[in-house]
Amino acid sequence: MAALLVRLFSKSCRQISRPWAACQAGWRSRSTTPAPDMASDHPAGLVFPPLQTYSEEESMMREAVKKYAQERIAPVVSKMDENSAMDEEVLKSLFEQGLMGIEIEPEYNGTGSTFFSSILVIEELAKVDPSVAVLCDIQNTLINTLFVKLGTAAQKEQYLSRLSTDMIGSFCLSEAESGSDAFSLKTRAEKHKDYYIINGSKMWISNAEHAGVFLVMANVDPSAGYRGITCFIVDRDTEGLEICKKENKLGLRASSTCPLNFDNVKVPEKNILGQVGHGYKYAIGMLNEGRIGIAAQMLGLAQGCFDHTIPYTRQRVQFGKRIFDFQGMQHQIAHVATQIEAGRLLTYNAARLKEAGRPFIKEACMAKYFTAEVATLTTSKCIEWMGGVGFTKDYPIEKYYRDCKIGTIYEGTTNVQLSTIAKFIDKEYDH
């Protein structure tokens, strides 16, 4: 029995160490020069660095985005929230900074960096404004990835350079009657010779107000059920595509969320992304990765809110001492900080697992579910710690509180995440 345990243990150990080495090799092969700073951060010979270990490139990116977000986005956050509108300057500067094509190759004007860099960027943006972060997240983890992975040479040629330079994309899956039950979508695409006619409507489509291209999931063959779902590339100015008035939302107000109507929208066959009838696969696949992006957004949101609150608790004096110094406060603050840290490690680990080409879906679900909960807890507590001022719009805290709620709802509700995690657990105990 002991021998069996030892064998299992050493086997899993070897499995852990090999992929890590492959991981590092993967990093090295990505950049043209080796990343020596990984090793230089730690005492010689440390093969398993902590999760919060970044390559020099990742550190520089994070610093650059932090500075940019503080200087260019922070001043307009309140206004964008008030007016429920994304500032045009912010949109432009996001492209200028290379934040909208992080994983796109330089030959398409992209930044040519890695998934983990995207995660760090989204986290830093979310600390300042979760609405801007979600725009960046959808572009990078959903739209760009779909084009990069599935696009034909012609499609990449036509769209990737635009996506990294000046065009925003929208991912259109949900409908009024199909949210979590995504595959029961009703939008129909009828084949005629070499084109399709799309009819139907979509709901809750982020970025729609500014998007130049829409990735629309429509069913070409309802009798085949979800196996008829196909991904179509629809340009904004296509006749019959109507972008309706954006929703008046509780939070993430600067991010436009619109219903779309498709009235005999004609889409050529060459605008199919990937294969006919494989849309459901692509949707699931992309949402698995997008999940980690949302986790990063919730993480940044929680951290940003926390960072605004703690200085106040260190300043505010009641009963002769800082409110931070009351044990009751300290315990609450420490608890929240621990939850944020745990959320960060889940997120970073899921991202590194994905980069290493290892299974990551369960971990991604855990990261998204957990960080959304942490964001809710953190923002709620932060308002309490700030007292009366936390309740006013003069301070940024209440905005974080409103913004966080969608985290447990979009890109897979918490219930869906939990069910998915349970499915994986069930399988793990199969042998």
Added chain:
Amino acid sequence: MSGRVLVGVKRVIDYAVKIRVKPDNSSVVTDGVKHSMNPFCEIAVEEAVKMKEKKLIKEVVAVSCGPQQAQETIRTALAMGADRGIHVEVTGKDYETLGPLQISKIMAALAKKEEAQLIILGKQAIDDDCNQTGQMTAALLDWPQGTFASEVSLEGDKIKVVREVDGGLETIKINVPAVITADLRLNTPRYATLPNIMKAKKKKIANMKPADLGVDITSRLEVLRVDEPPQRQAGVKVETVEDLVSKLKEAGLV
């Protein structure tokens, strides 16, 4: 002028950090403290990169002196558009006593070695506020200097520099090669965009020691003590002018 510009960049404690003095009053705490490029050095890099974009100069070389971490500062300059970097390695005690005199000797040696036509530096560093390196470098090289520059324009083989001085603005014309030090209003430094950060990884940073340049970096200065500024004392409110005058008399001020 189609030559090479050297830009000095210094790694300093970030301007937003609250400085603390070590308990033994020997220096300020630097361990674990956030560092970044001196803001005036950023302005210097920006000016050099702008000149290159206007095709007035051919190459921008970023130089920094210090320990391994100085390379981060050089990388930031590369991400802003510098072509390559030179890291002059100085560590330990030598680094603690490194000051304008040694830096200017290094810059002068590098200027000769690299056949530079222009050296652009920040007017001063925000940690020591010396405001000496540019001037000393020019003297060592026997080059003209345009310090506190708020505007720089190349006119043939001369440079027109508008300097910010106490009385206002002074415009001078100096020959090339020359040393310029950047003041606050010279330009607004660009952000390092993510694509440029990626490109910076491929740019080269050469490594060398002061001895390789024949420079002696022993310091002529010894820091005796570092103290925090005295705590601001609370003021006193007075009701009438008579009270004010009597308080001033008490304090021996009138």
